[in-house]
Amino acid sequence: MPEQQIERQLAFVFDLNKCLGCQTCTISCKTLWTDQPGMEYMWWNIVNTMPGRGTPRDRDQSGGGFDAQGKAQAGILPSARDFGEAWEFNYDEVFYGGKGQSAYLHPRRPGSNGDSADEAPDWGPNWDEDQGAGEYPNSYYFYLPTICMHCTNPACMEACPREAIFKRQEDGIVLIDEERCSGYRFCMEACPYKRIYFNPKRFISQKCVMCFARLEQGVAPACVRQCPGRVRHFGYLDDQESDVYKLVKTWKVAIPLHPEFGTQPNVYYVPPLAPPRFDENGDIDEENPRIPMEYLRSLFGPEVDGALAVLKQEMEKTRSGERSELMDLLIAYRWQDMFTPFVEDPGKLDRSQVRS
């Protein structure tokens, strides 16, 4: 499918060296967009511990996207159990049932009464939180936030036989037209990042909308604005003054996740640095990074080597007392520079425009 020519592209840069895994982004999105019936299990934004199986379960092995020749690839359709169902809890029993001293609060699968073992959840969003990989003292993990990548070549858009998915000319946001969507879910299969959910109450597919209604009032997306760790840079990819331009184009330290999927995602990641390994004598082994490079290449492709080299070189500069423009950018001294020009105060939003 030929790439659609658009005028401008909005993009994100997530700095994985700063992500705390606090899920404030996740909750800011949830409360703003996915609190309606049929959306209980949806997390348009999710932060996963990596190495890990992801959300939905085994996300990186779900297929979809395009091969090297640009041909669409088959993908799997996850179940709600794979994404992680919206659990219910035995509140009645614990809080009102007179068993406050004997029963403990526990989750159960939706619609069940929690009596039998298979009604206990065996999976959930970010189920393998903080497990990571490696053996002590060389264990490691990092956090990976994901949202719809608003791809330049969206596999979801190609897959929809109803042409219900479109990419906006003026900013490259990928949206699902809820009037045209028939709930066929080919898009969910085709998205290699598995960021599309199905709403069984409304029989339509739904996903991150880049808070377009906020953008139209000059306010950054909720996940960007609310991030306490100053992880998320946001702006136009062709705006040479924007952080995203500097990090992606100038410094080349922000790179796409799974470039081999062929969709040209517009969420870029500053890859994670890690302390060196300890060798068998307990000495520091400067030659070998704690996070295996092979693993990082499997996520971010071959460009990850160069990105990490630039980061190390600039960190070295600051250690020797020099100034690094890159480090200043990543530290984000001036918070609102991270998402210029979308710096309007969300407190002044006309909410009727943000939510229907």
Add this chain to the structure above:
Amino acid sequence: MLVKRVEVNREDLLDPTNEAWRRTRGSKTVLSPIPLAMQPAEYVRVSWEDRPYGVVTSMRVTAFHNGQEIFFRLVWDDATVDKQIADIDQFVDAAAVLFPVVPDAPLIGMGAEGKPVNAWLWRADWEQPKNVVAEGMGTTKRREDPALVSKAKHQRGRWVVVISRSLNGKDSPAGTVRLEPGATSKVAFAIWQGSNQERAGIKAFSPAWQELEIEA
């Protein structure tokens, strides 16, 4: 296919097991999968390349009218009942009766620009069928139609579905098919097997229009 005129009331004809339907076995309609080459998205073609679909290979159809309404009774073998979405990777059983809105509307490709087709779409999880108009694949517009009704029953390993509408369609949305006693039209059918994740163009259909003769 003859739409026989019967003096039976609407309630009885809407009942898929009513004795009015027992007088005939209906005519066998052979179904085949919509060819992959006709699927509008590359993704759909690639992902169903090695996967059987359109797995319901035949159905029996009986059509009656009572002067006011027309009734199609569709019967097909289906060992699995898929009438609700218990999880999001599930699909439901569905069937459609398709008509040309203008005489030369093509069946292959679901109509064409300026040559619409009209489908009455029954789905196992819907209270009421929907009225669908299309001018080519992927262009379907679904509308509520108060004149469209259906009743369905799954028994002894088969679906029995009656879909009915007023003959003249005067309460139906604009652009839908008009029928009348003594007239002829054309008709085609489609079945989606929910347990096989069939939806959209992944279905079994009767690959040619059948003449539809409405008894005067």
